[in-house]
Amino acid sequence: MSTNVYDKLEEKISSLKELLSEVNTENLIGLVATEFGITVDTSENIFKKTQLNSPFKQYLYLIGLLLSTQDKSKSPKKEPPMEKIKTILNEITGSYAELFLPSEGQEIDERWVEARKISMPVFLNYFNTNSLTYEEQVIERVREWFTPFDKYIQEKSGVSVDELLRIFIFIRDNLQNRFDNISILRGKMDEEREQFFNYMKKKKVSFEQAKKEMVLPNTIKFGEELQLVHHIKIEELKDEFGAEVTKSFINLFSMVRQERNFFYYTESNPFEKSPIWKKSDELLFVPMYKQIIHAIQIQLTSLLEDSEHKAKFYKNRDNKSEDRTLEIFKNLFKDSAAYYTSVFENDKSQNEHDLLVQYGETLFIVEVKASKVKEPFRDPDKAYNRIKRDFKSDGGIQKGYDQGLNLKSLILEKEETVLYDSKGNELVKLEKEKIKQIFIIVVTAENMGVLATNLSYLLEKPEAEPYAWACNLYDLETALNGIIYKQGTINTFIQYLQEREEFHEYLVASDELEILGCFLENGGLQSLNASKDNIVGFDPDFSTVFDEIYFEKRGIISKYPQPKLQQGMSKKSTNGLKRKDIKKSKRKQSKESKKRNRKK
Known part of the structure; x- marks a missing residue:
């Protein structure tokens, strides 16, 4: 700059x-x-x-x-x-x-x-862009990733993982209950107001006199509740969780107003880690309750990354990501597919693959990568070098693709391929003639944005090979559950992967759910006519079909505006970043940042 x-x-x-x-x-x-x-x-x-x-x-x-x-x-x-x-x-x-x-x-x-x-x-x-997840997903992740280190976390923070999650739920439910009470009291207050004016008319007394003579309990209660909207009473936390746990939680996740060294938008924001204003010794003010669960994940990650448990934490995170990936695929494929985990290419435990899903004549090679998204450098050239390095690292998408491609090539080179478990025992025998299509899928633990949705930016692959499908773990769960909810089938998912392969480099989105949302709304991607001369960009609101599903499952009917496609972007206009074009790209990025929060 x-x-x-x-x-x-x-x-x-x-x-x-x-x-x-x-x-x-x-x-x-x-x-x-x-x-x-x-x-x-x-x-x-x-x-x-x-x-x-x-x-x-x-x-x-x-x-x-x-x-x-x-x-x-x-x-x-x-x-x-x-x-x-x-x-x-x-x-x-x-x-x-x-x-x-x-x-x-x-x-x-x-x-x-x-x-x-x-x-x-x-x-x-x-x-x-904030974390695009539903609360339940983050709660599950916090529980799975951090509970194995609960003793250390409790020693260092004074509060356990389970207590942190229960406090978050307690705060959320308390805030919701207050809003519900206010809504009920508003109706009762309206009734009291009507009674009040009828009393004035009947008794022929003044407004002030009527106030002295009439008791309006719901109106008084409404005012009291309204004063406490967005507030949590510290005493209620103590009653529920004890004084020491409450004190530890408040020390970790609340702030008071004072001069501190925080200035730039791109600096580490203290309020992201401690998203509660400590208004007084009696009251906490919670303006954005969803951030509390994200702050819990941020603080616990930081705690373990700076400890002797760092390596074990990463290993557990990898294992849990792999386990969750298997569960997500099983939710769609159920008993119609065979599942193989920790698959090796020989009996010497070499060349491991995380998951194979065999469905009829279709094989899915799934590689799970749990690397952490690193904060990008401000300098574009340094940022570019780090992004490429991370993309090609052992925990990056390129590595996952290479692993998947190696196995795909092995299967297609021989009439019969034997794969093994970690002990050298035969796990499965794959016959080439019985496999008609193979998909390579890379699942990431964190959202990689445009680097995942359009692999043509950085992925190195043989020219004749199709692009893999890369998707983060949260979106994978939302995507496959969304297909099921919309009465889709396994073949719907396969059709989506086929069309993603066909049009991959011509689709521009910062979120995979934008593309899948468009697919589900229109029954496919063919009608987009995407090509090198017609690059198609997606309105972020296409992903709101999944928010509709989320709300509908909870009995809330919603109606979002119809999203629009951005078509006719040529290769020249997307790549030729001169001053004028960067300003256009800046506006586009501003739009892409307008991601609707996954919310309750």
């Missing part, structure tokens, strides 16, 4: 901090909580409502900055200048795209364009 851009960025952030110093803490956090609280309007477009490009991440940053800025506000009743605050927020987050612009007079060659074509979407996706 040029010095000039850095200066402008620092100027914008400094102006925002100055603005926030005059803002009452509860007023601002309360406004955020109103937009991201426990209640959900399933038809509401949160991006139009907030006028922010990446509302969840931007609000996390805003509150982190607020709680790291000294409070100089004098009028608690004064409303925060939200329009101005949001304008500056969008300017700050938008400025980071200028990392990828050429400096004045800089020569632009093919290497320069290639580096930015990859590093820009990865960078913007990392910092602008």
